[in-house]
Amino acid sequence: xxxxxxxxxxxxxxxxxxxxxxxxxxxxxxxxxxxxxxxxxxxxxxxxxxxxxxxxxxxxxxxxxxxxxxxxxxxxxxxxxxxxxxxxxxxxxxxxxxxxxxxxxxxxxxxxxxxxxxxxxxxxxxxxxxxxxxxxxxxxxxxxxxxxxxxxxxxxxxxxxxxxxxxxxxxxxxxxxxxxxxxxxxxxxxxxxxxxxxxxxxxxxxxxxxxxxxxxxxxxxxxxxxxxxxxxxxxxxxxxxxxxxxxxxxxxxxxxxxxxxxxxxxxxxxxxxxxxxxxxxxxxxxxxxxxxxxxxxxxxxxxxxxxxxxxxx
Amino acid sequence: xxxxxxxxxxxxxxxxxxxxxxxxxxxxxxxxxxxxxxxxxxxxxxxxxxxxxxxxxxxxxxxxxxxxxxxxxxxxxxxxxxxxxxxxxxxxxxxxxxxxxxxxxxxxxxxxxxxxxxxxxxxxxxxxxxxxxxxxxxxxxxxxxxxxxxxxxxxxxxxxxxxxxxxxxxxxxxxxxxxxxxxxxxxxxxxxxxxxxxxxxxxxxxxxxxxxxxxxxxxxxxxxxxxxxxxxxxxxxxxxxxxxxxxxxxxxxxxxxxxxxxxxxxxxxxxxxxxxxxxxxxxxxxxxxxxxxxxxxxxxxxxxxxxxxxxxxxxxxxxxxxxxxxxxxxxxxxxxxxxxxxxxxxxxxxxxxxxxxxxxxxxxxxxxxxxxxxx
Numbered sequence: 001x002x003x004x005x006x007x008x009x010x011x012x013x014x015x016x017x018x019x020x021x022x023x024x025x026x027x028x029x030x031x032x033x034x035x036x037x038x039x040x041x042x043x044x045x046x047x048x049x050x051x052x053x054x055x056x057x058x059x060x061x062x063x064x065x066x067x068x069x070x071x072x073x074x075x076x077x078x079x080x081x082x083x084x085x086x087x088x089x090x091x092x093x094x095x096x097x098x099x100x101x102x103x104x105x106x107x108x109x110x111x112x113x114x115x116x117x118x119x120x121x122x123x124x125x126x127x128x129x130x131x132x133x134x135x136x137x138x139x140x141x142x143x144x145x146x147x148x149x150x151x152x153x154x155x156x157x158x159x160x161x162x163x164x165x166x167x168x169x170x171x172x173x174x175x176x177x178x179x180x181x182x183x184x185x186x187x188x189x190x191x192x193x194x195x196x197x198x199x200x201x202x203x204x205x206x207x208x209x210x211x212x213x214x215x216x217x218x219x220x221x222x223x224x225x226x227x228x229x230x231x232x233x234x235x236x237x238x239x240x241x242x243x244x245x246x247x248x249x250x251x252x253x254x255x256x257x258x259x260x261x262x263x264x265x266x267x268x269x270x271x272x273x274x275x276x277x278x279x280x281x282x283x284x285x286x287x288x289x290x291x292x293x294x295x296x297x298x299x300x301x302x303x304x305x306x307x308x309x310x311x312x313x
Numbered sequence: 314x315x316x317x318x319x320x321x322x323x324x325x326x327x328x329x330x331x332x333x334x335x336x337x338x339x340x341x342x343x344x345x346x347x348x349x350x351x352x353x354x355x356x357x358x359x360x361x362x363x364x365x366x367x368x369x370x371x372x373x374x375x376x377x378x379x380x381x382x383x384x385x386x387x388x389x390x391x392x393x394x395x396x397x398x399x400x401x402x403x404x405x406x407x408x409x410x411x412x413x414x415x416x417x418x419x420x421x422x423x424x425x426x427x428x429x430x431x432x433x434x435x436x437x438x439x440x441x442x443x444x445x446x447x448x449x450x451x452x453x454x455x456x457x458x459x460x461x462x463x464x465x466x467x468x469x470x471x472x473x474x475x476x477x478x479x480x481x482x483x484x485x486x487x488x489x490x491x492x493x494x495x496x497x498x499x500x501x502x503x504x505x506x507x508x509x510x511x512x513x514x515x516x517x518x519x520x521x522x523x524x525x526x527x528x529x530x531x532x533x534x535x536x537x538x539x540x541x542x543x544x545x546x547x548x549x550x551x552x553x554x555x556x557x558x559x560x561x562x563x564x565x566x567x568x569x570x571x572x573x574x575x576x577x578x579x580x581x582x583x584x585x586x587x588x589x590x591x592x593x594x595x596x597x598x599x600x601x602x603x604x605x606x607x608x609x610x611x612x613x614x615x616x617x618x619x620x621x622x623x624x625x626x627x628x629x630x631x632x633x634x635x636x637x638x639x640x641x642x643x644x645x646x647x648x649x650x651x652x653x654x655x656x657x658x659x660x661x662x663x664x665x666x667x668x669x670x671x672x673x674x675x676x677x678x679x680x681x682x683x684x685x686x687x688x
């Protein structure tokens with residue numbers, strides 16, 4: 001609280017100026033130095049991020065000798081393959097979000113309620129994809145999907161291998177993306193679960209007569225809204241930007257399409273990249289604001305409400 | 314003790330007919346031979362206990378004595394390794410928690426953060442598919458009952474701890490349970506709120522006539538609220554009795570020392586079931602130990618201390634408790650003793666003053682020396 005912090009400005013105007021630096025004054029000086037450094041770091045980081053974006057924007061709107069034109073942006077919707085690749089990526093993202101949440105939410109809630117000691121094991125398993133390079137993942141997937149002797153061609157396993165590689169909607173990408181998204185989904189949900197006393201809430205709901213599915217739907221999930229939204233947005237951003245696995249497996253979702261057209265329509269390719277970045281950032285901003293509001297709501301009493309949470313009435 | 318027989322007038326609170334949760338009559342609750350182990354720890358070691366219909370039974374004991382485990386077994390959150398739980402004669406040991414007719418208030422504020430007070434109270438009614446209009450009416454009634462009629466729209470984070478526990482109490486009563494379970498509901502509140510909520514819970518319990526089991530480690534809370542207090546130690550029942558009996562006639566040395574303050578003085582058994590202690594001979598209450606060396610348990614209010622230059626004790630300190638002052642005195646052979654003296658007579662007992670200490674002439678508990686815990 002700034003008002004409670006003893007600073008030089010808080011000293012009475014009538015008081016004589018100190019001949020030696022008071023502890024408060026020296027601490028102000030000590031604090032001002034990091035502020036300068038923080039500003040410098042912020043400016044450098046800003047330049048590092050903004051300059052490439054500005055350069056990209058200039059590249060998309062300015063053609064040497066032809067002047068400024070927004071054709072790269074106006075032509076995006078009609079660009080060949082744009083809608084198909086974007087819809088494919090959005091479809092893959094929706095399925096990935098659903099699958100990763102379906103896997104992670106029950107698992108994490110079950111661990112928290114029934115086997116807290118398994119928590120570290122689950123954490124390690126969920127974090128493993130961070131240390132597995134996508135190329136290794138692709139190599140593994142290709143080996144598995146490429147396996148299968150002729151005499152197995154009529155078995156459900158073989159048919160499944162074919163179905164998941166369907167070009168119009170490659171489920172194999174959903175599986176791969178779910179693995180990639182697992183660390184982000186885990187972190188987001190874990191933070192949400194730590195913020196709420198889930199075991200007590202579940203017991204309170206059970207005591208009110210609710211079955212476990214009802215408790216999960218009506219008590220646990222509503223209290224994980226911001227975590228679920230965070231996990232979903234991070235997964236969406238990951239799927240929209242994922243290139244390596246899709247390209248190596250031979251599919252053309254949004255990121256692959258951007259790279260593909262960059263040879264023939266460089267300006268459109270960069271314009272789409274910029275727009276997708278901005279959309280992802282906007283989503284993350286919305287998410288972060290919603291999270292901040294939820295956090296503020298959980299800790300700050302509303303106007304007129306009692307200010308103490310420590311049991312005072 | 315029947316709840317209805319002790320209802321104080323009824324004018325101060327809603328009568329049974331007016332109370333929204335009053336439909337359920339008090340139930341008989343029985344724990345029979347309950348045993349529960351957590352790894353090497355035995356939380357319940359053959360607990361046998363009965364809560365009579367309509368009474369408020371407090372489970373009192375030190376941390377780890379098994380009181381909360383017993384309550385959680387009754388609520389269905391823990392399953393006993395052996396033994397059974399009966400409500401009105403019906404064995405509910407294997408009944409899932411959501412099908413037991415018991416409302417519970419938890420130690421931590423357990424309101425659903427995403428629901429306002431009204432929806433929290435109506436949660437159980439919604440589970441049972443009660444109509445929206447009826448839910449709203451019942452929630453309003455119950456919020457009125459706990460003194461928060463205007464707080465229906467407030468969310469848990471907009472209420473104080475005491476208000477949250479009131480809402481939790483209303484939620485626990487919403488389904489008109491046969492048994493109300495209170496798991497240290499006041500321990501997170503400050504002293505003033507704790508006192509007022511304690512009285513309010515008791516008033517509600519009496520007006521509704523609901524069998525209530527109240528877990529606490531605060532003996533003052535247990536003694537002031539409960540019809541009977543069950544003292545647990547190491548998973549076993551030490552004694553279950555009305556507060557006055559528990560205090561005046563503790564069945565074991567553990568109860569004697571856990572409930573209230575107790576002096577332990579070295580004594581010598583004499584003939585005729587008497588014991589010599591601090592210069593007097595007193596009758597022994599209860600079992601006489603065979604051990605030659607014994608200690609005598611005497612409460613501070615049963616000790617007298619008078620300023621006396623020839624006395625052998627020395628006053629160490631005096632603590633003012635209103636009508637009485639508790640004086641701590643050092644004894645010549647080592648050790649100390651506490652005596653409650655009327656505050657009007659305590660002026661002479663300043664620290665450093667020599668004094669004579671004498672037990673009142675009444676039966677005392679005697680235990681083998683070095684048994685139990687220290688005073």
